Amino acid sequence: MTQDPLQNLIRLLSKLPGLGPRSGRRIALHLLERKEEALSPLSAAFQDVAVKVKSCETCGNLDAISPCQICASPSRDVTQICVVEAVSDLWALERTGVFFGKYHVLGGTLSAMDGRGPEDLRLKGLFARVHSGVQEVIMALNATVEGQATAHYITERLSDFPEVHITTLARGVPIGGELDYLDDGTLMTALQSRRTV
């Protein structure tokens, strides 16, 4: 079946995150029924990103230039580095529009189970960057066991730089969150970290 170009396309589409055989077929048909308006531009975009987009050698962000736009920007604060697991987290933080420092994308978390050690993450680059005038490192890792273990490891390693202030994202009730539906851990943290209004 994989010799058939159409079945091959459906198979590849079905393997994309969040898609399955049904949505793969649907998208393949959509594209084939709109060769000019949908298939050609997407095909061109694929070749375009394949050639142009690369990991920023400084921070690990994906961009058409390296160093990336954020690393290259003179208007962003070089004294703050926000450490994230993945490029998607960087994008999520950028959408908030409230952070004007630089980023560092680890490319994953430490995981004994999956056999990922410190050498598998973009850690050497991070420590090298901290040498040069960084005042704050913000640990914006996921609030998962592995994310927190990784944050702990980095914090330990950064204790060699006492002049660097290490912070982490606030924990608490999310916007629109109902207390009754919140897990106990989050509610407990929110109560302990209560603020004066």
Add this chain to the structure above:
Amino acid sequence: MTQDPLQNLIRLLSKLPGLGPRSGRRIALHLLERKEEALSPLSAAFQDVAVKVKSCETCGNLDAISPCQICASPSRDVTQICVVEAVSDLWALERTGVFFGKYHVLGGTLSAMDGRGPEDLRLKGLFARVHSGVQEVIMALNATVEGQATAHYITERLSDFPEVHITTLARGVPIGGELDYLDDGTLMTALQSRRTV
């Protein structure tokens, strides 16, 4: 933003059926993080289908050859034509594995609202095919108002061929369907079309 190859890819992916900005970003990142394993094969598959896959000149199916594999197959019954709205419907019927005749894909339905008349569908080809020894035309159109109006129109036109038997898909309770949750129309039809067990 559209000059940026990455933003352009995300924009195009987000417009695919069933996807949005979030899934578009997720798929773009997935592809860029796996250039060799995911991006290249998919990009090649896109170019492959763009060049090779075309509408079958006989039935309107999509295939790498025209006439398509079904039209070209000597083992399929030329006396039966199953009329469907879209290629996805043809695929759905093929997956059942119980139909061994030929197909005819209309490419839509008649729709006064959307301004689609008989000349916008693959009807001329259908009537031309019915001339040549066809014994049964199965109306496998969607059970929507437009699908049924289209089926009605075709049935009318085919009354010029009294030797052709025109049938339609059975209506009734779907497998696993609970009577309590079924719409009244379906339940009524199922009751009226009841069968001896």
